[in-house]
Amino acid sequence: MAFPGERTVNYGKEECSLWQKGSLTAESAVVLPVFFLAVVCLVSMLDLYRTEILLQSALSEAAKELGMYAYCVEDDRDSPVGAVTQAVCIAYGTKKVREELQDADLIGIDPKDMLLLESDYEEEMVSLKAVFFYQCPIPFFRSFPVKIQVLGQARAWTGYHGKKYGKGAAEEIVYVTDWESVYHTSRDCTHIQLKIQAVSSLDAQERTNEYGNPYQPCGKCCSGGKVNGTVYITTSGDCYHSSRTCQGLTRHVHAVKKSETETMRICTRCKGG
Structure with a gap:
């Protein structure tokens, strides 16, 4: 029974309403960061995939070009690089990659930071391996770079026996x-x-x-x-x-x-x- 001037307060409903608001706030605090992280992962994967495709194409093209001159010897006028050696693979591959990627507008890497020190020419195969650290395009996550390796290969144009012509009559x-x-x-x-x-x-x-x-x-x-x-x-x-x-x-x-x-x-x- 309520007397005039008195107010009846329903504490049960108020407590339930506050609990629901608190529950929604807690769910938002969990869901939003997870959603943001998922978006960041998707953007990073797409950007990394594009970067790897461009780099793979540049490495494969450079390996094919070096393979065309693998039959040449040192000081050969027919070859713009002379004899194909490990040093030539590293230098030519690095130059080719930087030329191909300088206008690609890459976000996660700088072409100048790529290393091709593991590139080599052996067993009649030109192998150009680029190693770089990919950084997420989102500023907060750039502190966690990921090491990526991309390989481009091509067989040398040395004929069936795989011998340079320098030791015999030039063909x-x-x-x-x-x-x-x-x-x-x-x-x-x-x-x-x-x-x-x-x-x-x-x-x-x-x-x-x-x-x-x-x-x-x-x-x-x-x-x-x-x-x-x-x-x-x-x-x-x-x-x-x-x-x-x-x-x-x-x-x-x-x-x-x-x-x-x-x-x-x-x-x-x-x-x-």
């Missing part, structure tokens, strides 16, 4: 393409390193190549004669093509010994240049 390497009757002494010959441009058919008919010769319809992809729309030309070619994948624009280059090209003649551009 010149030349380059051939499928379905062609000529060989090239330079890998950079414009016959095999094509610079393809997309232009209109009218523009192609009015242009001339670098030798002053007009462009004619390709006999393979322009069988009907002149075509309308976009066509493809090269600065050194004499035809325009309706298809970017035309055989006239495709080159599959193979490095072979010159002694294997006895039935072929030398490319006129390589011979003249």
Whole structure:
């Protein structure tokens, strides 16, 4: 029974309400840090995956380039690096990685901090191993770097027996393409390193190549004669093509010994240049 002017207080409901508020506060204090940590882990994994992909590509490309010159000996003019040794692998690999990654806008690493000291050339295999410490892009977690190793390998171009030509008679390497009757002494010959441009058919008919010769319809992809729309030309070619994948624009280059090209003649551009 309540008298006038008196207030009845329900302590049971008030206590229950306070307990519920306290429970929500405790849950928030646990869930929010866990959620934040999960987001940090996801961001770090994605950034690390991107970094490893870019680094793997750069290392593999550098290993392939070194493998192309593994047959050379010291002071060989055909090789920009001389004989391929461990020191050359380290220096060339480091230079290549820094060039490839300098514009990649990496967050967790600095390309200048990468070490390739474990790179080597042995058993006809070029191995470039990069070691670096990855730091989480979130400032608070940058104090806990993780050591990462990425390996890029390529087999040396030394033939079946894996011997450098320096101990015997030098065997010149030349380059051939499928379905062609000529060989090239330079890998950079414009016959095999094509610079393809997309232009209109009218523009192609009015242009001339670098030798002053007009462009004619390709006999393979322009069988009907002149075509309308976009066509493809090269600065050194004499035809325009309706298809970017035309055989006239495709080159599959193979490095072979010159002694294997006895039935072929030398490319006129390589011979003249």
